[in-house]
Amino acid sequence: MKVVAFKRELQGTGASRRLRNSGQTPGIIYGGSEAPVTIALDHNALFHALKKEAFHSSVLDMEIDGVTQPVLLRDFQMHAYKQLVLHADFQRVDANTKVHLKVALHFVNAEVSPAVKLHAATISHVANEIEVLCLPSALPEFITVDLSNVEVGQSVHVSDIKLPEGVTAVTHGKNLTIATVSVPAGQVSAEAAAAPAPEAKKGKK
Numbered sequence: 001m002k003v004v005a006f007k008r009e010l011q012g013t014g015a016s017r018r019l020r021n022s023g024q025t026p027g028i029i030y031g032g033s034e035a036p037v038t039i040a041l042d043h044n045a046l047f048h049a050l051k052k053e054a055f056h057s058s059v060l061d062m063e064i065d066g067v068t069q070p071v072l073l074r075d076f077q078m079h080a081y082k083q084l085v086l087h088a089d090f091q092r093v094d095a096n097t098k099v100h101l102k103v104a105l106h107f108v109n110a111e112v113s114p115a116v117k118l119h120a121a122t123i124s125h126v127a128n129e130i131e132v133l134c135l136p137s138a139l140p141e142f143i144t145v146d147l148s149n150v151e152v153g154q155s156v157h158v159s160d161i162k163l164p165e166g167v168t169a170v171t172h173g174k175n176l177t178i179a180t181v182s183v184p185a186g187q188v189s190a191e192a193a194a195a196p197a198p199e200a201k202k203g204k205k
Contacts, residue, residue, distance in 0.1 A: 001055060003046075003062045003071075003090075005029075005039040016087075025085045029062065029071060032092035039064065039090075047085050050076065057103045059093055059136045070136065072099060093136045100170060102129045103140055105161075105178060109148035115181045119152045127178040130158060131170035138166035145178065155180050 008019065008026065016026045025043045030036040049055045055073060062071045070093040077086040093099060105128055115121035130143065145161055156179040158169050 001049070001052075001058055001060050002068075003041065003049070003060050005041045005062055005064050007064060008038050008040045020084070020086070025088060027088040027090065029064075029069075029090045029092060032094060034092065037064070041088065043085060046088060047083065050085065053104050054141045057101060057139065057141055059139060060090070062090060069093075070095070072101060072136075095136055098133050098135055099139065100131065100133050101139065103132050104129045104142045105145050106142045107145045107147055107179065109146055110150070113147050113150040115150045115152045115154070119183050121152050121181050121183045123147060123150065124180050124182070125178070126180060127176065130161075130176070130178070132163070132167050133170050134167040138164065140164045140167060143167075147179070150179075150181055152181055152183055 005027065008015075019026050019040055020043070023043050024040045025046050027039045027041055028036055029039060059070045059072060061068050071090040072093055073088065074091045075089040077088075078084065079086055105125075107123070107125060110116055110123045113123070115123065132140075132143075143161060143163065145156065147156065150156060155177050157175045157177055158171050159175050161169070161178070163169060
């Protein structure tokens with residue numbers, strides 16, 4: 001994904017306010033061997049890009065004054081109640097240095113799992129993203145979590161995810177839970193519904 005930015009010389013609260021009033025968003029690029037560079041981006045383009053999942057977990061091609069460099073979105077600040085991006089931070093990327101980033105989880109096949117088909121269970125997503133470590137070239141846009149074999153009472157952990165080649169989950173020594181399975185109170189499972197009803201006892205003559 002490509003991002004176009006411009007170097008900005010003026011800094012400070014007043015300069016940033018004037019920049020936002022002109023339809024631009026202040027930002028900064030840092031990291032690597034070069035000094036940090038303050039930049040300005042088109043607000044509307046940035047606002048719509050932030051709605052895209054890939055923008056948060058992909059290496060971006062940022063063009064400044066005709067020169068393109070790979071960067072990652074590291075942080076951004078939104079106005080408390082307006083649809084306004086106040087600031088954005090980007091980090092330079094080295095192709096040979098691993099990056100540490102949060103990547104979204106996409107849960108699939110829940111509807112065909114034994115938990116849902118046989119027991120009408122509810123699968124709750126405890127986490128919608130995980131931290132990963134990998135080279136920029138191996139960075140996935142998202143990670144798929146296959147729930148097709150999940151049973152009632154089972155929890156899905158980070159260790160259950162099949163990660164793309166070259167990608168390592170950062171769990172800080174914990175096998176984090178990302179989904180849980182439970183049957184709502186009063187819910188009748190398909191197995192129970194299909195079971196024959198017990199015969200009524202015959203009264204004594």
